[in-house]
Amino acid sequence: MAAHELFRPGSNPLAPLYREELILDALRSTWTGARTFEQTKELMRALIHGPQKLRYCVELICSELFLLTSPANRRPLLQDLAKVLRQFGGDATEAAKLVDLDINALGELLTVTQGNRERRSVLLVPACTSRSNDYWHAGQASVLASGTATVFCNAASKGLSVGGSCFIGCDSVHKPPKEHAGIVRPLTPYHGWHHGILQPSCQGALSETDQALVVVDLDPVHLVSGKPRPQLLPEPVSMVAYLPIVEVLHKEGNARALTASLRDQLKDKKGSQTLARLLNTKAFAAPREPLDFRGALAKLLEAKRDRRLKADLGGPELDAFAGFFSNPEAVRQRIMVCLQDQHQQPAPLAKADGLDLAPAWLDFLVADLTWKQSDAEQPEGKQAGNKQPAIRVPPWRQVLAYPNAGEGGTSGGNPTA
Structure with a gap:
């Protein structure tokens, strides 16, 4: 289902993308009966112990999350669903039944009551929305209601979507302990600094323009451990890496x-x-030229080597380097924290440019957007890079001409690229 979006809705209740029964159905078509006992044992072991992470995940796309936020959303959602069903030749009178099936299915997947299998404790929410606040508060409510963590991944596109992507877990609803001078509380690769995990004050999420890969260690079993907390149980949500993306183009x-x-x-x-x-x-x-970015990084490391970067002010080299990223303040702040707190909380060092550098100086991704020519486009005698990509989008007239084609996607053509 969707609100203010246009695609052919399916008629099946909401369900996770990974389900054991789907794997078994796929295996049935290849089952010949000739497998030995050892082969069957290995198959069962792989099925039970292999995809452990996926067993705890359930996905909601964008406005599907509004099923969680309030019972008041039920009628508007079914009205939007009825309208889209009519556009694609479906039965609009089934809208109320479909929405109720989705609400019941979601409740069964996320409930803390004992079921026939592990509950789905991690909610994955890809979105393209200008209402990131709604998703933050829904994630916080899910932690309080059922100990469910939310991974919210929103598009960062000016005028269309407002970013704000983040992980939402226990630390997103608990008041943090009081800070003491000289003590760096959170253990992170960046000397206590972290970004991408929502805080109770709704701080910590990525900014409206921030493009970054955030890696978090998330425990789907012990998201809520109760009190007293087991002695050696790790933190259920902990920072692993914040990798801001810098786009360059020749x-x-x-x-x-x-x-x-x-x-x-x-x-x-x-x-x-x-x-x-x-x-x-x-x-x-x-975007900036690749050589410009490399030059800015070289000048930053040179300033560090010559001790020209101040722990309280930074320096012009740091400002110039941070300016290449979509969120300069986050990149600058991370390096400033390294300059200030690296002795209170050391981090593993890596060798680069003749220096021993902490992750704060090296954790970033470079996206080179320069178009690469295919073999056919290269001048004679030169080797080419990747093939030119092509995406096929079926025309709408075919979609509307065949309203009863496959579920949950476009009709009258192959929707895949």
Whole structure:
């Protein structure tokens, strides 16, 4: 189901993507009866002990989360569902039944009461929404209601979606203990600094523009351990890595390769020249050049080596380096905490550029957006990179022409790329 979105809804109750019965159904088609006892034993062991992480997960896409937030959402959701069902030739009178089935199915999946299998204690929520607050509070409510952790992954796109992605667990609802001078409380790779785990004050989530890979160690079994807490039980949600993404693009190389890729779609040589000129103009906003970023990193490490970075102010090299990222303040803050607290809480060091560096200096990802030419587009005698990707999108007229095609997707064509 969805609110203010357009796709053909399915008629089955909400269910996790990973279910043991689906694996068994897939195995049935290949079962010949010729397997030995040892082979069957290995198969059962793999089924029971293999995909442990997936056994605890359930997914809700974007507005499906509103099933959780309030009973007042039931009628608006079924009205939206009825409207979409009519557009795709479905039975709108079934909307109330379908919504009630989804609510009941979700309750059974997340409940803390003993069932026939482990409960689903981790809620995965990919979204593209301008209402990140709603998802934060729904995640906090899920922790308090059933000890369910939420992984909220929202698009960061100006004017469309407002980011705010985060992990939501026990620390998102418990008041943190009082801080004491000279003591760094949370144990993280960044000397106590962490980002991407929601705090009770609704701080800690990624910003509206922040693009980053956040890695968290999440215990799906002991998310809520009660009191007294077992002596050696690790924290149920703990920071592993915050990897901000910096986008770079070689403007001239990108224009040359993209023009070559599109030459079959352009009318003549003049069209290719026009496209190349447009891609090289200042009006075509592009991320920084790869060499510019490498230079900024080299200057930052040189300033660290020469002890020109101050623990209270940082320095111009740090400001220039942080400016390459979508959330400069988070990158700057992480390095500042390293300068201030590295002695109170040391971190494992890695060798880079002749220096022993903590993760705060090296944990980032570089996304080179420069277009790569395929074999067919390369000049003679030169080797190519990856093949040019292609995505097929079936036209809407085919979708509406065949309303009774497969469930939960587009109709009248193959929806896959």
